Amino acid sequence: MISGRTTTMSIQRTFLTIAICAAFAPVAPAANAQTSDASPKPDNTTVNKRDRDAGQATADQQKNDSNDRELTKNIRRSIMADKSLSSYAHNIKIISQDGQVTLKGPVKSEDEKNSVLAKAAAIVGSPDKVTDQVSVKQ
Numbered sequence: 001m002i003s004g005r006t007t008t009m010s011i012q013r014t015f016l017t018i019a020i021c022a023a024f025a026p027v028a029p030a031a032n033a034q035t036s037d038a039s040p041k042p043d044n045t046t047v048n049k050r051d052r053d054a055g056q057a058t059a060d061q062q063k064n065d066s067n068d069r070e071l072t073k074n075i076r077r078s079i080m081a082d083k084s085l086s087s088y089a090h091n092i093k094i095i096s097q098d099g100q101v102t103l104k105g106p107v108k109s110e111d112e113k114n115s116v117l118a119k120a121a122a123i124v125g126s127p128d129k130v131t132d133q134v135s136v137k138q
Contacts, residue, residue, distance in 0.1 A: 068096035071124060075101065078119040088137060089116055101130050106137040 072094045080090055086108040093104040101120050107113045113134045121127040 067099065071096040071099070071101060074123045075120045078123060079116055082115065082119070085112055085115065088112070092116055092134065094120070099124070099129060102133060103130065104133040106135050108137055110136055112136075 075094050075096075079085060079092065082089075088105070089107045089112045091105065092107065093102075095102040095104070101124050103116060103120055107116060113132075113136055116134060117127070117130060117132055120130045124130055
């Protein structure tokens with residue numbers, strides 16, 4: 001009886017080892033799979049350099065007081081509620097600092113840019129309190 005249990009445990013251990021190895025094994029692409037090297041990899045080096053400038057607002061500068069958090073939340077809700085906007089516009093950076101709002105990031109068109117800026121201005125109460133750093137993706 002002991003040898004039967006030992007054999008069963010040995011088989012279970014073998015299956016467990018195979019399962020663990022399979023879970024962590026790298027997956028190679030199929031031999032006939034075509035890779036597309038024609039399209040360049042995304043490169044946001046220029047944007048990252050722009051954000052290193054001490055004068056540029058970045059997301060980590062978002063104020064933690066309730067008024068600024070509320071402004072950011074309401075602007076984000078307004079943008080997300082507009083299903084005609086692209087995912088670029090939905091992912092725009094919104095940075096609120098002492099009632100002043102900075103919008104940063106790419107959108108798909110000039111119309112989207114204007115729409116996002118108008119939504120922010122409507123919530124803040126004045127277009128003068130919205131800093132436009134939105135770019136139109138070519």
